[in-house]
Amino acid sequence: MIPASDNCPLCSGQAVADYHRDQRRAYLQCSACQLVFVPQRFHLADDLEKAEYDLHENDPQDLGYRSFLNRLAQPLLEKLQPDSAGLDFGSGPGPCLSLILEEQGHSVALYDLYYANHPELLESQYDFITATEVVEHLARPLFELNRLWGMLRPGGHLAIMTKLVASPDKFTHWHYKSDPTHISFFSVATFAYLGRRLGSAPQFIGADVIIFQK
Numbered sequence: 001m002i003p004a005s006d007n008c009p010l011c012s013g014q015a016v017a018d019y020h021r022d023q024r025r026a027y028l029q030c031s032a033c034q035l036v037f038v039p040q041r042f043h044l045a046d047d048l049e050k051a052e053y054d055l056h057e058n059d060p061q062d063l064g065y066r067s068f069l070n071r072l073a074q075p076l077l078e079k080l081q082p083d084s085a086g087l088d089f090g091s092g093p094g095p096c097l098s099l100i101l102e103e104q105g106h107s108v109a110l111y112d113l114y115y116a117n118h119p120e121l122l123e124s125q126y127d128f129i130t131a132t133e134v135v136e137h138l139a140r141p142l143f144e145l146n147r148l149w150g151m152l153r154p155g156g157h158l159a160i161m162t163k164l165v166a167s168p169d170k171f172t173h174w175h176y177k178s179d180p181t182h183i184s185f186f187s188v189a190t191f192a193y194l195g196r197r198l199g200s201a202p203q204f205i206g207a208d209v210i211i212f213q214k
Helices: 045-054 063-077 097-102 119-123 143-148 168-172 186-198
Strands: 016-020 026-030 084-087 109-110 126-134 152-161 203-205 211-213
Touching: 016 119, 016 168, 026 126, 063 097, 063 126, 063 152, 063 203, 063 211, 084 097, 097 109, 097 126, 109 119, 186 211
Parallel strands: 084 109, 084 126, 126 152
Antiparallel strands: 016 026, 152 211, 203 211
């Protein structure tokens, strides 16, 4: 029997198997929801995790960074009603997506565990919630995604950006797994599973944008 700490953090499944292993940590895959995840014993402590985030250089004035975020912003903007109110969950040290959306007339609140820790914002309701490069950091992805889903008004949108697992062979050489703060890796099948739980089929846009409508 596997230790309880190795149960799948998305569906609590116990049918997990080795997916990959490198010099630093192990990666398991759940047979039920297909999530690839790093067991809890390999997770960074909070102070070490924040130290990694502090190294990120996300400049809102960087045109390349704005172009990157526009891969999510533009399809989301096409779905929003005028003057929508949203939350950028995991906004990071240099919020940029919120600026892009606010330039189009929407209002965006910012929440981040380390850089904008305003838990009262998690008690409100929103027309949309964005989570760009966030879900791969979640130790409790089901808890967090269920919470975000509950914060959406009917008809609202949950817009996610994350790189998707393709295959074990590609995972071996995948740069995305090299970030020590990346611990939950989703695939098309994983988001399909999540959609069944949420009662909303995921819309896949490009290589790394996923939008659910409530």
